[in-house]
Structures are given as structure tokens and as C-alpha cells.
Amino acid sequence: MFPIVSVPPDAAELSEQMGTKFKFWYLDAQRRRTLFKEGRPGTGENWAEKIAAELAELLGIPHAHYDLAEWNGRNGIISPSxxxxxxxxxxxxxxxxxxxxxxxxxxxxxxxxxxxxxxxxxxxxxxxxxxxxxxxxxxxxxxxxxxxxxxxxxxxxxxxxxxxxxxxxxxxxxxxxxxxxxxxxxxxxxxxxxxxxxxxxxxxxxxxxxxxxxxxxxxxxxxxxxxxxxxxxxxxxxxxxxxxxxxxxxxxxxxxxxxxxxxxxxxxxxxxxxxxxxxxxxxxxxxxxxxxxxxxxxxxxxxxx
CATH class of the missing domain: 1.10.1070.20 (Phosphatidylinositol 3-kinase Catalytic Subunit; Chain A, Domain 5)
Known part of the structure; x- marks a missing residue:
């Protein structure tokens, strides 16, 4: 089962202006610059992003890594820069x-x-x-x-x-x-x-x-x-x-x-x-x-x- 990563409540450091979804940058436990992006409620955007990344790996194309995540009760995904x-x-x-x-x-x-x-x-x-x-x-x-x-x-x-x-x-x-x-x-x-x-x-x-x-x-x-x-x-x-x-x-x-x-x-x-x-x-x-x-x-x- 894919894990759901818990992003620390005080993690947000820099909001991301591009696009229309709520998102922010933070440093994860390995000190990597990581983006949290909330999927729109009522959609499958979060699972779609995760499945797509795994399918990209299966096909063999270079791709961004994504994990399912949760921040302050908001469901989303995280992705290292x-x-x-x-x-x-x-x-x-x-x-x-x-x-x-x-x-x-x-x-x-x-x-x-x-x-x-x-x-x-x-x-x-x-x-x-x-x-x-x-x-x-x-x-x-x-x-x-x-x-x-x-x-x-x-x-x-x-x-x-x-x-x-x-x-x-x-x-x-x-x-x-x-x-x-x-x-x-x-x-x-x-x-x-x-x-x-x-x-x-x-x-x-x-x-x-x-x-x-x-x-x-x-x-x-x-x-x-x-x-x-x-x-x-x-x-x-x-x-x-x-x-x-x-x-x-x-x-x-x-x-x-x-x-x-x-x-x-x-x-x-x-x-x-x-x-x-x-x-x-x-x-x-x-x-x-x-x-x-x-x-x-x-x-x-x-x-x-």
C-alpha cells in the first residue's frame, strides 16, 4: 500500500504562485526542497498523480517523484524539486x-x-x-x-x-x-x-x-x-x-x-x-x-x- 506522508504542521516556508491549487514549498527530513500540493476536493487528483508517477516508472520515462501526503487535515501529494x-x-x-x-x-x-x-x-x-x-x-x-x-x-x-x-x-x-x-x-x-x-x-x-x-x-x-x-x-x-x-x-x-x-x-x-x-x-x-x-x-x- 502506498504510504500517506504526514507533512509537519509548521512546514510551509514558501507559497507557490503558479497554478490554481493550494501549494507550498518546504524542506523535508532529508533537507530537500519539496512541494506540497493539495488536490481539489471531490476529485482523484492525488491518486492520479501518484499512479501516473508509478506508470511513468514502469514505462521508463524520466519523471518527477510523487508521494501521497496530508498536511493539517488537507490531502495532497508531495514532490521533491x-x-x-x-x-x-x-x-x-x-x-x-x-x-x-x-x-x-x-x-x-x-x-x-x-x-x-x-x-x-x-x-x-x-x-x-x-x-x-x-x-x-x-x-x-x-x-x-x-x-x-x-x-x-x-x-x-x-x-x-x-x-x-x-x-x-x-x-x-x-x-x-x-x-x-x-x-x-x-x-x-x-x-x-x-x-x-x-x-x-x-x-x-x-x-x-x-x-x-x-x-x-x-x-x-x-x-x-x-x-x-x-x-x-x-x-x-x-x-x-x-x-x-x-x-x-x-x-x-x-x-x-x-x-x-x-x-x-x-x-x-x-x-x-x-x-x-x-x-x-x-x-x-x-x-x-x-x-x-x-x-x-x-x-x-x-x-x-
Missing amino acids: LVKKGDRLIHGNELIEGKVTVARGDENLRYYEQRSHIASRAFQLLKKNADIIAPPQGYLPGNGVDSALGVFVGYLLFDAWIANQDRHSENWGVVSSGGQLFLSASYDHGSGLARNETDERRKIMLSTKDKGASLEAYANRARSAFYPHAAGDAKVKAYFTHVLFQLSHKEDERAGDMWIERLASIADADIADIINQVPGQLMTDVAREFTAKLLRININRLIVR
Whole structure:
């Protein structure tokens, strides 16, 4: 069973302004800079973040570490900082949009509706700067994935697998460390795994005979936060997550093939073992069944060539 870490009541040192969730930084027992982030009540954001991190480990992509946590009666997750002291995380909006977006705590500020967040720009950034932007620190290249672009292709496969619709322009980036640039490890996956759906909706999707209202149809509708090149057109929608992966696969076919092979090797028992480690008070049996089936549906779709 995944433990629920108790964060000391007086731990909060520095509030985090980015985003709309309650969060703060503190130093944990090992004196590491760690973020506590509260999941929105009535959602599965906390268990989704934890499960996603474990699935990322299973797939083999570099990722932030997350643990379930509790602080002053508030349920959340904790995650050690991805950057060391003196390093800097440069977000995607600075890299491909030429600007910094400031979060104002406004629910109407929707990062994932920024149409300037164009997929081809991200691909070209990593491809043209392959000799400057290295894979994430600590990542061991192999099996055809030896570039930042190749690893990023894995991130997009992962997003399509877990139905993560939140890879917006501040949920990926490059780390500047010691005069070098590295693709950041993947982070912030709590918007995946249909964590906002109610159990009533999950039951309907699991049992309905209406193909348009089925879990399969639902899985097909997951959209990324990356857009095609159509600046200023409010009618243009973000790519579906599986379509975005297919586009990235074309940019680095060898890497795409390798990530597909890894995904194909993951068994239902591997998935169930992770899901079943979430404490019972945090995740219902219906949510467990739904999540396992969603992941299997996405695997079956993604591994078809």
C-alpha cells in the first residue's frame, strides 16, 4: 500500500504562485526542497498523480517523484524539486512562444487553450538543438532513444496512455544546469486518468451499450494542450493525445517504435498492482476498474501500427 506522508504542521516556508491549487514549498527530513500540493476536493487528483508517477516508472520515462501526503487535515501529494539550487527550469512558453505566462490564480486563465503552444515548434526546438539540449539528467540512453526529442516522444506516448490533457506550456521545459541544457523530467500528471469523473459517470461508461457514450469513445476524445499551426483561430482545437504522439513518432521513428514496444510489454497485472496500492479511502472500486480499463484501451490503440 502506498504510504500517506504526514507533512509537519509548521512546514510551509514558501507559497507557490503558479497554478490554481493550494501549494507550498518546504524542506523535508532529508533537507530537500519539496512541494506540497493539495488536490481539489471531490476529485482523484492525488491518486492520479501518484499512479501516473508509478506508470511513468514502469514505462521508463524520466519523471518527477510523487508521494501521497496530508498536511493539517488537507490531502495532497508531495514532490521533491526537479531542479537543484542554482539551476533553472525554463518552461515551454519561454522556449517556443517567446513569453512568460504569469499565473494569477484565475480559473479563467486556461494554459491548455493557448493556441500559440504549437506542436511543430516544440519538435523543431528539440530537433534543431539536439547538440545543445541533452536528455534529462540521469537518463541512460539506449534502444534508439538517445536525444531530448526521443525522450519527449516518450512523454507524448505517456500522455496518450494516461489521457493526460495538461501538457500545457508550463508543464514541460528545459533545465539550465552548470552551463548546460537538459530536457526536464516529466512532471505534473494529476490531470490524467479521468480523475474528475464521478463514479456515476464511470459506471455508465463501463456498462453502456451506446458506443458513443462508452469508455472507448471517451478515451478517443482526450486532447493534448498542443495545437496545430493556426495562429489566432479560436476555432482550432488542440490535437488529440494519440494524434499528437503519432506526429511526434514521425519526427523520430526509432524512438517512437521503442516507446511503443515498451508500452506493449506492460501487462494488466502490472497496472493492477499499481492501482491496488492506492489506499481504500482515496479511491473507490469503481474508479479502480475504470482506470485499469482506460489504460488497457489506450495501450491497445497506441500499439497498433
